[in-house]
Amino acid sequence: MPKSATNQHIASLYHFLAQCMHYPDPQWMNEDFFNILYQLLETLGAASEGKEIENTLAQSSDPIEELQIEYTRLFINGFPHVVAPPYASVYMDQSIQGGFALKTLNFYRAKGFLMEESADLPDNLIHELEFLSLLAEEADFEGEEEFLSTLFRPWYKQFCPRVAQETRHPFYRMVVTLIDSFTKEEEEDGFQLNKA
């Protein structure tokens, strides 16, 4: 399928969302990043969500550390309990690197992709979004749909509400909701995440 500007734009959005799920670090999570984020939200009609994030950050003496603590609590080892490890197998196999991770890896392979040495596990949300970005870049819509329906949505729809409901920071609520909207199956469409 020919590459088009639309495909590139969708690919870059996936890539942007993947980046949002990286551990917060001032090297990338800087003024430029937040400006782009606010701009993106405004264009999507979610300026107030952008404002909420901006206000939360402004109120903190160390906004990046606050996001790091929240990221750790949500996704790594939180207290009293980690909220939502960002790995498919956790939801599908009750394990890190379960059979679902292997299925995911095999899908990447079937499409001609491999994991880099430095990569996290194949079923990490970041890598799944990177993969979707690469598929979009190649305009492999069929592959994208298949991946979303068989390997992404089954776990992500469990992961997303956990984060959205439990997070104490609007940034992560916004990111997981944005990913949700971006990846929802057609049959799942139509419901409004925010009851307001």
Added chain:
Amino acid sequence: MAFNLTRRKFLQTASLVAAAVPLSKVAYAQPGVAKVSLEPKGTMGDTTVVGGLCEMCFWRCQLIGKVRDGQLMKLEGNPKSIDNGTSICARGNAGVKLLYDVDRLKYPLKNVGQRGAPIWKRISWQEALDECGSKLKAIVEKHGPQGICVFPHGASAKYPMHYFERTVGTHNVSEASFFQCRGIRDVAYVATTGKAPGEFVDMANTKVIFLIGSHLGENIHVSHIKAYIKGLQNGAKLVVADPRYSAAAAKSDIWVQIKPGTDTAYLLAIMNYLVTNKKYDKKFVAEHTAGFDKFSAAISEWTLDKAAKECDIPAAQIKEVAELLAANAPHVAIHPGRHVSWYGNDFQRERALACLTGILGAYYVKGGWVPPKNPKLGKTSWAQQEHGDEHNLNVSHDKKVHPFNPPGTPTELIRDCAISGKPYPIKGCVIWGQNPMQTIPNQEKMKQVFKAMDFVMCVDVMPTDATMWADILLPESSYLERHDEIKAGTGRIKADDKEPTQFIAPRMPLVAPMFERKDQVYITNEIAKRMGHAKDIPVQTLEELVDKTLATANITLASVKAEGGIHLQPGQSGYGVPEDFMVQLFSEEIAAAGFPGAPTYIAIEEVPAGFARLLYGRAPVHTFNRSQNNVWLNQQMPDNPVWLNDEVAAKIGLKDGDIVGFINSEGVRSRTTTTVKVTPGIRKDAVYMYHGYGSANPLMSTGVGKGVDDTSLITKIAIDPESGCHGMRNNFVKLTKDGKVLDIPA
């Protein structure tokens, strides 16, 4: 949020948005998924990886891993093993679930909250190591090396323990495996025979297996259990002294339902009977024991009747056991036990076991105590350095406080010093693989220790209860992900082989470590560099450490791997008493140190009215708190029902399956509840539960709050005076139900 569009519409909008927003300006990370120029590959296939060495418990069964695409699918016994063979236990199988436990530590964490109520933040290794190094260095500069205490456990803790002991120079090291487990056994046997006994009883070839409290079958170590079962199959008689109808008692020929804490009186009566009736091994006693006359005189008060009364068992049964042992001696396996830190009078009991073995002549003979002749391997670690005894808490006025202590410093001396600041401040705490909150009695006291610290660092694979008290928490690679300790032993390739074969099995990784987990050599070396000890570092990598050790046996990791993960070489039989082997029936050395020279019974506190003694032990599918979060094992045995005598249960109106809590004689209540197991198989004055349940750390999402944490109820501290080790069965409990406290009837 307003993202309530259909995906199709959303994509249309999004593509327009993306065009309008400069997304490319973000400083992106390098993607982890990449296009390959090669033909797309299917599955990489399955491989069998050799060299695994289990550490779900300490027995170190040899493993192979079935690996698919870097993912460990299954663990099996290594077919080349002459130790466990192809068998592994339930815990061994469940190692897969430890490896991939969702709750496992993944990255270095910094506690930006409080100790005990942590708020974790992921930090880089650089930052974590800088913090550990600088904080520990500052403590050493201000308070001296003795200002650091160390609580290590497991294979990975040896290297850092040696660093802090030998190079930094603190004596304040307390290993749970010694001070809360087997240390008393080892030092009592060393004081009696010159040798730590291990579990070297030749059960497969014996005529009588004699167990005091050991509940083999619930306590499973594969090759040990195989020998035990083989012995029973061959017709060995089994004698089990236990207040509870344990798995071993269920197989016994004679079950001695002994009153807790009186085991030494029982042993003394058996020995006195053998001596009085001249049913001991006179030749062995003449050639290989010392102090027989003093010993005989010292134990002469222990008649069958006196012991029967003290132990609450029939005198005839004591005689029956003594006769059975005498009739089958020297081919009798007097088991030294393993976890023996029970009542604070345990050194004497272990001495009695060693002496009983001696007067039966059951050392180095078929069916007796037979230490294997294992391969000789050198040791590679931090160089020994002399640090003097000025700051050794176990030395007071040039005299040892607990003269027969195992290596390290008795735990209670460290804790008292840390809390009081006397005789000197202890301000840094290193916890490595140990969970002192669930291994050391009196949790409140442990909390006080942590609160008294300027800095606490913790290295572990799981977020155990102790990790809640760390300032810096470091994730370690597990036993399945690293090179490490070497198991060397002796076995037989074929059961009827005349001579044994020696084996050397170095641990090799079955899979690569995930996330940012690191091994002990990396972590220790990096801290050592920051504390100014770079020049003392003995090896650069864990692999190098193992290879240097293997070189002393003229083999290498590569050569062992090529041999299937286990090196085999001809061995020698362990039978035949060495000429210089001596059993100190009466020990002048022990007497000179101010303790009874002959094994002596010291009575313990009686159970107060309305209470029952709290006993604990092992579950066959758990290794104490270390495995409580394992999903498979939790499913097999999710909680620890409390064994309650059926007559007692009837009197207080409890039935099987009722939910109860506990309150101990010091007013401490259990945090959680468990179910009641009503049984005639336990004495009326005791209750029993499996140890290692009821984690308090919500990060242990499977194990948290499941069952009752018996350690939380062990608040009364008993200290074995000779060894300084803990006794942990001197605590008394009542049950609680629906908020009501139930007295235990006498």
